Amino acid sequence: MKKRIHDIDLFRKYPHDVQQELFQNLLHTAKGTEWGKKYGYGDTLSVREFQERVPISTYEDLFPYIERGLKGEQNILWPTKIDWYAKSSGTTNARSKYIPVSPESLEDCHYKGGKDMLSIYVNNYPDTKLFTGKGLSIGGSHRPSEYNAKVSCGDVSAVIMQNLPIWAEAMRTPPLKVALMDKWDEKIEKMVELTVNENVTSMSGVPTWTYLLFKRILEVTGKKDITEVWPNLELFTHGAVAFGPYRQLFKEIIPTDKMHYMEVYNASEGFFGIQDQRDTEDEMLLMLDYGVYYEFIPMDQFEAEQPTTLTLDQVEVGKNYALVISTNAGLWRYKIGDTIRFTSIDPYRIKISGRTKHFINAFGEEVIVENAEEAITRASQQTGAIITNFTAAPVFMESGKRGGHEWLIEFEKAPDNLARFTQVLDETLREINSDYDAKRQQDIALQEPIVHATQPGTFTNWLRHKGKLGGQNKVPRLSNSREYLEEIMQVNGLS
Structure with a gap:
């Protein structure tokens, strides 16, 4: 963990070098794919040439390629075999989105983010007792794709849990078969049954669903608050929605000063940010070495047919930008749908300011x-x-x-x-x-x-x-x- 903190300090200090090297690695790795050949990734493109050749893409633009991958074709957007897709529809789209999850994005982005989250927490709280107990996480579910039984699709949390290494699985609760149940009401009851007697020291999840679990635990146990159930609980890592409106809610149900809250920016498309400072609210360090190359569309350019995109060295504090990513799962110049605002550029820290459609x-x-x-x-x-x-x-x-x-x-x-x-x-x-x-x-x-x-x-x-x-x-x-x-x-x- 100390070694990783050193690596994080390096990309804090040399952010543009890290992103430039990552950019070249992405293009080099994907030059033999169908997409890479189409856009000449083998030509050792500069960032400017890349921006001129490769169009900014929405999900609808990429879906014909993704659909072929779902049916079993490989080496289309990314060269390594992709057997997992994160099924993401947020709350509003009737039609689900299928986001490819490559072995590299799973290991070098999602899992790396999870490990970094622990490294940063331990660095900030060296007296932690986090590892004396278990972490509780509320996941989604997954099932074989409707396109191809050999390909699995599900909530990104389910994809991550299903592929966890043995050492990580041993540190979490409830058992995988319960965590990945698809019927929410049954899952909550089973989670309560199996976790109330565990020594839970940390939790992760969406605040709304986590709070519903807390309420049900108190109803079943008759306890006054969560500290009476899990006296050693000290950390809640949260994402998906802003925590500000829920902060008082959690303080009342977990009334202890030793409880810490940590914001993360983890989406189906990748792991992008981690709250790296103590006692800050919702401000996250932009993680620059996760196989994700970042571009940013100023909001006054967002509706343009060919919007201008900025690289990391061109952004300004306080302005809202639509996030554009190129990733180690084959999402190329992809508009993720989120807007962010930089709170600092030395190092690069962000807040999520909204959704481009919300x-x-x-x-x-x-x-x-x-x-x-x-x-x-x-x-x-x-x-x-x-x-x-x-x-x-x-x-x-x-x-x-x-x-x-x-x-x-x-x-x-x-x-x-x-x-x-x-x-x-x-x-x-x-x-x-x-x-x-x-x-x-x-x-x-x-x-x-x-x-x-x-x-x-x-x-x-x-x-x-x-x-x-x-x-x-x-x-x-x-x-x-x-x-x-x-x-x-x-x-x-x-x-």
């Missing part, structure tokens, strides 16, 4: 997920509220009526005054987003937000209805249409 801009207000989460967090703090989930959508203008935003919020603990909560939510959005503030001036374009406090289980019911309980699935925070909000209301009898 925003509200019905009236030119340009509200992004990061804005919404900050406003929700501040409103909760000032009114004593604790939230479990939320989503928001526009209210479109009608004859004689102004537009606005409508929020569905599920509270674990209701605010002491919902009107005050709404006011703080609105005031915070106005403070941090000048476009929103301009549209709210004198209620000319936007009226005050409409906030509905929903019943417990509202969002779980919707995800169950969509067949998306557990794993990496999550509720879309924002949408520029009313589709999801109205569907959630309909499923729960709210409309």
Whole structure:
């Protein structure tokens, strides 16, 4: 672990050299693939030549190649044999995405990220007792592909768990056959049964699903909080959704100062970031030697037919960029769908600011997920509220009526005054987003937000209805249409 900290320090110090070497290795490795031959990877391309020759790709652009891989063809996008695909649909797409997981991406990206996470944690907390117990993780499930029985597809967490080395499997709980069960309700009951008597010292997962497990454990055991079940629990590594709105929720259910929280940026496409400093919230070191070459699209270029992309040495602190990656699994100049903001360039640290498809801009207000989460967090703090989930959508203008935003919020603990909560939510959005503030001036374009406090289980019911309980699935925070909000209301009898 100490040796790896030295390696991390090296890419902190020489980020551009590390990325340039990685870039050349990727192209050299893939030069004999169908894609590599098509774009002349054997010509020892410069980054500029690479950007000129190779188009920026969406999933739809790459799918014809990926589909052939799913049917058993090899050496199309990447030379080594690919038998695993991470099935990713987030929460919103009816059609699943199949992301190739090569042996290199599994070992040099996903597993390397997991090991680095432990190395950084131990370096920050040298007195840790993490390894005296087990790590609990809530995974998804996998099954043979509908295209080809020899190819397996599943949630990225399931792909990782299924391929763990023996030493890592011995350090985790529950057993693999339970962790990979596909029926969420049955999985939770079995996990409770098998883990309450274990010495759990760490956990990893999506905050929403982890919290549901905690609640069920307390219901079954009759304990007051999680410290009475797992007194040695000290670490929760979390990702997929911002932790800010959940921080108070976890502090109440794990009321101990020895509990630490660590943000990671781990997606189906790769492992990209790890919180490397103590006592920082949601700020992560961009991991530069995981077989991922990074480019960044400034958001004012995002809708352009041929957007300008920046390399790492061209980015600026405080600006939002759409992330573009080329990887050791054959994703070439791929728009992952996330937006990030650099908080530092020495070293390169980032925050996830949202999704390229998750925003509200019905009236030119340009509200992004990061804005919404900050406003929700501040409103909760000032009114004593604790939230479990939320989503928001526009209210479109009608004859004689102004537009606005409508929020569905599920509270674990209701605010002491919902009107005050709404006011703080609105005031915070106005403070941090000048476009929103301009549209709210004198209620000319936007009226005050409409906030509905929903019943417990509202969002779980919707995800169950969509067949998306557990794993990496999550509720879309924002949408520029009313589709999801109205569907959630309909499923729960709210409309």
